[in-house]
Amino acid sequence: MNQNTVISIESIRVACRQCTLSSLCLPMGLTPEDVERLDDIVKRSRPLHRGDLLFREGDHFRSLYVVKTGSLKTFTPGSEGGEQVLGFHLPGELLGLDAIDKGQHACSARALETSAICELPFARLEELTAIIPSLQHQMYRLLSKEIGQDTDLLRLLGKKNAEERLAAFLLSFSQRLHRRGLSATDFHLSMSRHEIGSYLGLAVETVSRLFTRFQDEGLVRVERKHIELLDLRGLEEISDGAGAGRRQPQRRQQT
Amino acid sequence: MNQNTVISIESIRVACRQCTLSSLCLPMGLTPEDVERLDDIVKRSRPLHRGDLLFREGDHFRSLYVVKTGSLKTFTPGSEGGEQVLGFHLPGELLGLDAIDKGQHACSARALETSAICELPFARLEELTAIIPSLQHQMYRLLSKEIGQDTDLLRLLGKKNAEERLAAFLLSFSQRLHRRGLSATDFHLSMSRHEIGSYLGLAVETVSRLFTRFQDEGLVRVERKHIELLDLRGLEEISDGAGAGRRQPQRRQQT
DNA sequence: CGGCTTGTTGAACAAGGTCAAAACGAGTGG
DNA sequence: CCACTCGTTTTGACCTTGTTCAACAAGCCG
Structure with missing residues (x-):
């Protein structure tokens, strides 16, 4: 912020290339000119x-979006008016893939904080993937x-209990x-407890209690939205x- | 079964073309020769x-599979030895899409009954999609x-309770x-109660009880694996x- | 038939949800 | 700077739902 007070078109371009690079191209061998194309x-917005x-x-589906900085959530109206959170999207991640099928977005996306987004017009992208095989593969x-x-x-939602869910959530975020x-161990949770609960299929109160419990057990340190993971292994x-074997390692002899 | 006692190569070919047709091509305008290609x-197996x-x-990922007849389940080992069912696959549906990313299958697939499968070598398919734009689009x-x-x-798993899950499951199957x-109202469930439970994140007993309850309420008729949906609307x-408003329509004035 | 797996039913129990209220933080206006 | 309000988070008490445990019935197959 100090030396880049003037943000040049070029710096934005580089930043944006980095973001598309990492999510679309990193693992694949695209030639520099392919990346250029x-x-x-x-589009910058x-x-x-x-x-x-x-x-x-x-909304009519027109583009995919890449998160450059910040974070977003996707959600749909759940039963009973409230909204059901479907996912959180961090820098480098893509949004909108679920809209290709029907040609219109299947969920809404809202910024959780100030966020910069790149827009990839899908029609143009499709043209490109048709002529760059490795890009096509990358899309698949x-x-x-x-x-x-x-x-x-x-x-996660099928079998895990509340504490397993929250632990998995924190680890996934960390990674x-x-x-x-x-x-990986010290970060800011941009979403509310309510949104975490909705995402994990838990009540707000349960999420809150679990944070407290994890902290009491020395696994994490929480202070409002700032969280520090103290014991990744745990x-x-x-x-x-x-959790099953931790407390009562009895049972399990028949069956 | 009566007039087709001799199954010719041609009839298999037609059947198979029908199956790839419906899942890959139905909604799109592919030319007959594209379909031919x-x-x-x-591959038939x-x-x-x-x-x-x-x-x-x-397993190393080589092909996608289309179910021609019968049904399969996909699953992974859940925590504690048991297997966690991830999905059921009916005729016309595709398996293996989740394996493209890592180049190896992320789950196992097992036949629930005698089933015929078509194999689509992915490398060949990718070559084709690169030269047939509408097929590429279809793949996306x-x-x-x-x-x-x-x-x-x-x-479903995030917010719904047991009866909502089972009802949704039956309707999805029906559709x-x-x-x-x-x-749409009279069919055979090729999977066990245990597998349904695992898929829906419920205990076997709960599934069993719900079937009984639905039957008592006149919503379905169940006899072992055969099920008849009597009241789709319900x-x-x-x-x-x-379910929330059905039994106790009280509460809800503040908030 | 007898041994097996799969499905059904009942009773006790526990995890997590719901309700209610207090605590806290951030912003607002006096 | 302090008092006040609004929204979020935390905490406590209670209750519902679905799980667990256990026994039993029903098919299935040698």
Whole structure:
């Protein structure tokens, strides 16, 4: 912020290329000129502020979006008026993949804090993927990865209890931030307890109590939205279901 | 079964073309020759029998699979040894999309009954999609649709209670069969109660009790694995969370 | 038939939800 | 700077839902 008081077009371009690079290209061998072509179709948009909608359920699908900085949530109206949070999106991650099928967004996306977003017009992207095989492959991988992530979440909601869920949530966050080069053990939760609860299928009160409990057990240090993970190993054990064996290791001889 | 006692290669080919057609091509404008080319890369494999594995978690990813007849489940080892069911796959549906990302299958797939499967070598498919734009688009849509379905399931596991889950499950099954031209109200559940429970995140006993309850309430008729939906409307109301207002329509004035 | 798996039913129990209220933080206006 | 309000978070008490444990019935197959 000190030396870059004047933000040049070039610096934005570089920043944006970095963001599309990491989510779309990092693991694949794209030639520099392919990346250039990809970068050319990226649109920059004004930053979103906390509470702003990026798109709304039912909106005509035109583009995919990459989070450059900040964070967003996706959600749909759940039963009974309240909103059901479907996911959180951190820098480098993609939004809108679920809209390709029906041609309109299946959920809404709202900024949790001031966020910068890149827009990738899908029609242009499709043209590009048709002529750059490795980019096409990369797109398939991205879509497939999204499916894999949803599946992980299904596993979470299907079988895990409250503390396993919260532990898994914290670890997932930690890894995603770490992948971006940020601290894996000390970060800011931009969403409210209510949103965490909605995402994990838990009541706000339960989330709150668990944070307190985790802190009492020395696993984390929480202060409002700032959280510090003190015992990653312990959290992993909990999230893997060690809770069963931890307290009462009896039972299990027949069956 | 009476007039087709001799199954010719041609009839299999037609059947298989129908199956790839419906899942990959139906909604899109592919030319007949495109379909021909697509059909050419499809491999036929021997039918699977109940309990056979189609692929196993960790297997090298080579192909996508289309269910021609029968049904399969996908699953991973859950915590504590038991297996966690991730999905059921009916005729016309695709398996293996989650494996593209990592190049190896993220779950195992097992036949629930005798099933015929078409194999689509992914490398060949990718070559084709690169030269047939509408097929590429179709692939994106398919992947996106899978994401959408997972999201629907997330919504289900995140907020719904036991009876809402089972009602939603039955309706989803009904619609999927109906789309295939089969009866929407009278069908065979090829999976066990245990598998339904695992899929819906419920104990076997709860599933069993709910079937009994639904039957007592005149919503369905169940006899072992055969089920008849008597009141689709009622099931929809339950699955949409009408359960809240159905029994005690009091409360709700403050807030 | 006898041994097996799968499904059903009942009773006790516990995890987490709901309700209610207090504590805290951030912003607002006197 | 302090008092006040609004929204979020925390905490406590209670209750509902679904799980667990255990026994039993029903198919299925040698």
